[in-house]
Amino acid sequence: QEQPIWLWSFGAAQLDGVCKLYRPGVLVDVVGVVATSEKEGMAVSFIASQLRTELRRLGYKEDAVISQPEFVNLMSDAGILKIIQGVGVDVVVLADMLGMIFEQFSRGNPGITFPDLVDVVLSMRGTNPATVKDCKEQIRVTKALIKESNDELMEQIRQEIGNISPNTCAL
Numbered sequence: 001q002e003q004p005i006w007l008w009s010f011g012a013a014q015l016d017g018v019c020k021l022y023r024p025g026v027l028v029d030v031v032g033v034v035a036t037s038e039k040e041g042m043a044v045s046f047i048a049s050q051l052r053t054e055l056r057r058l059g060y061k062e063d064a065v066i067s068q069p070e071f072v073n074l075m076s077d078a079g080i081l082k083i084i085q086g087v088g089v090d091v092v093v094l095a096d097m098l099g100m101i102f103e104q105f106s107r108g109n110p111g112i113t114f115p116d117l118v119d120v121v122l123s124m125r126g127t128n129p130a131t132v133k134d135c136k137e138q139i140r141v142t143k144a145l146i147k148e149s150n151d152e153l154m155e156q157i158r159q160e161i162g163n164i165s166p167n168t169c170a171l
Contacts, residue, residue: 047087049120054079055114067111068102088126097124098139 052062059167060066066074072099074080085091094101101120102112112120 043087043124044118047083047121050083051080051118051121052114054083065109065111065113066117068098071102071112071117072098084121087121089121089124090126094120094124100137104137117121 046051054063054077055064055074057079058074072095075084075095081091
């Protein structure tokens with residue numbers, strides 16, 4: 001049995017109306033994601049530009065490799081500190097994590113590059129949530145520190161036992 005054309009048109013109009021009801025919500029989500037992405041892009045450009053200007057002022061070239069001691073000196077410069085603190089990085093935490101940062105970003109090189117420096121600053125902002133990767137990295141570093149401390153302690157114990165043995169034989 002055929003349906004009258006007006007009934008089919010009525011159903012299509014209702015379906016179109018339902019779709020229009022949901023489109024604004026989707027559109028708002030899309031606009032929000034695009035705005036967040038553009039805001040982050042602008043923040044990255046701003047941070048990179050500011051750091052580039054300060055590094056030039058301090059005599060560094062953009063393609064220079066920054067060693068760990070140089071990085072420590074950079075972090076004590078007032079201009080660099082102002083930029084880093086201005087984007088929400090806790091400088092004390094940055095200093096505490098310096099070894100881990102260089103291990104992660106240098107990848108066997110003698111230092112870090114300018115893009116790595118920008119990545120460090122971006123990843124250390126207080127507005128960034130902790131990720132599973134961050135927790136795993138923290139556990140890895142903690143295990144390495146405990147192992148290093150344990151190895152040093154065992155070596156000291158061996159030395160002490162070595163010193164005791166000759167003295168015991170002499171008695």
